[in-house]
Amino acid sequence: MHIILLTSSSTKSGGSRQALYLAEGLAERGHHVTFFTPAGATLRNLAPGVLWADLPERAARWGSALADAFPANGPCVVQAFHNKAVKRLAWLGLKWRLSGRKAVCVGYRGVVFRPGNPLPYWSPGIDAFVANSQACADVLRGVGVGAGRVEVIRNGIPAARMECRTAPDQLRAALHLPACDADTGCSTGPVIGTVAGDKDVKGVGPLLRAFAAARASGDAALARATLVVVGVSPERWAAHCAELGITDHVRLVPPTPLVADHLRLMDLFVLPSLSESMPNTLLEAICAGLPVVASNVGGVPELLRGNGLLVPGGDVDALATALREAMTKPEQRATWAAASRTMAPEFSASARVDRFEALYRRLLRKRGLAHA
Numbered sequence: 001m002h003i004i005l006l007t008s009s010s011t012k013s014g015g016s017r018q019a020l021y022l023a024e025g026l027a028e029r030g031h032h033v034t035f036f037t038p039a040g041a042t043l044r045n046l047a048p049g050v051l052w053a054d055l056p057e058r059a060a061r062w063g064s065a066l067a068d069a070f071p072a073n074g075p076c077v078v079q080a081f082h083n084k085a086v087k088r089l090a091w092l093g094l095k096w097r098l099s100g101r102k103a104v105c106v107g108y109r110g111v112v113f114r115p116g117n118p119l120p121y122w123s124p125g126i127d128a129f130v131a132n133s134q135a136c137a138d139v140l141r142g143v144g145v146g147a148g149r150v151e152v153i154r155n156g157i158p159a160a161r162m163e164c165r166t167a168p169d170q171l172r173a174a175l176h177l178p179a180c181d182a183d184t185g186c187s188t189g190p191v192i193g194t195v196a197g198d199k200d201v202k203g204v205g206p207l208l209r210a211f212a213a214a215r216a217s218g219d220a221a222l223a224r225a226t227l228v229v230v231g232v233s234p235e236r237w238a239a240h241c242a243e244l245g246i247t248d249h250v251r252l253v254p255p256t257p258l259v260a261d262h263l264r265l266m267d268l269f270v271l272p273s274l275s276e277s278m279p280n281t282l283l284e285a286i287c288a289g290l291p292v293v294a295s296n297v298g299g300v301p302e303l304l305r306g307n308g309l310l311v312p313g314g315d316v317d318a319l320a321t322a323l324r325e326a327m328t329k330p331e332q333r334a335t336w337a338a339a340s341r342t343m344a345p346e347f348s349a350s351a352r353v354d355r356f357e358a359l360y361r362r363l364l365r366k367r368g369l370a371h372a
Contacts, residue, residue: 133299
């Protein structure tokens with residue numbers, strides 16, 4: 001197939017990474033893939049081998065730039081990621097259809113808030129919308145997109161993303177964590193962890209307060225525990241930790257490519273977000289086989305299937321209670337971890353590419369277009 005992907009985002013956000021993972025997976029299977037981004041997009045630094053193309057600065061010129069990438073003969077699939085790109089594709093797709101161009105157009109939606117302008121989602125120029133969670137799909141249905149035009153394809157994690165590069169003992173020493181016992185391989189100090197960010201919506205503040213409250217319960221397991229928060233600015237949260245009296249029991253780790261290495265040290269993963277659709281960080285924790293405590297927001301409940309506990313987003317008391325329950329029941333954590341390992345293959349990048357390939361082929365057949 002000849003496939004054109006475009007994103008209006010210039011960042012390495014979770015949605016941008018999922019678009020990149022798709023581009024790489026499709027190209028590895030022999031499809032011709034061109035990926036349009038703004039010229040300065042930092043996403044390109046992650047995969048210089050991808051066939052990148054520049055979106056013109058003026059959106060009015062996107063149509064001609066994309067059309068120049070169409071195959072000389074035969075059809076193509078054009079998929080847009082992020083709001084501005086989806087809006088533009090809604091009208092370009094209609095123009096191409098009316099002019100007889102052989103292009104199947106697919107929009108992508110990865111957030112659970114209601115779109116401010118539903119008109120692009122009603123456009124017949126887009127053949128289908130992909131939502132990354134059922135919660136997101138329900139929002140699209142709520143603004144009038146027919147069920148037959150909405151496909152749920154959840155995010156996927158590439159195997160390379162889960163490869164560890166640092167020996168556990170080396171990373172433990174760097175983080176000043178208790179070393180593992182040479183005979184049992186177990187640490188005397190359990191690690192509660194998260195991969196988050198500085199934005200309030202990621203819930204780091206409530207997590208710190210919940211951890212402090214859980215420690216105050218006096219439970220021995222929590223007294224020995226360390227909270228490792230990956231992906232944040234230490235200077236943003238250090239004073240808050242000091243106010244809560246937990247500085248010595250919290251490790252604040254700046255953004256790092258070594259996410260898998262940190263996940264390997266964790267005994268429990270926490271997702272404290274106040275809003276999510278299909279969080280990559282939670283999927284990575286599941287792929288790492290971790291037990292989970294997570295906020296009951298967006299598409300997160302779709303990922304909790306006997307592998308952990310759900311708590312109301314932003315509810316510090318409920319989160320503290322869940323932390324105490326999880327850390328005082330190691331047998332239960334082991335059961336949850338086994339459930340995560342069972343689920344993990346469902347969220348591989350390869351399985352996600354399978355679903356996109358099937359969708360593209362189905363849409364091409366529906367339009368009577370033979371795929372290349």
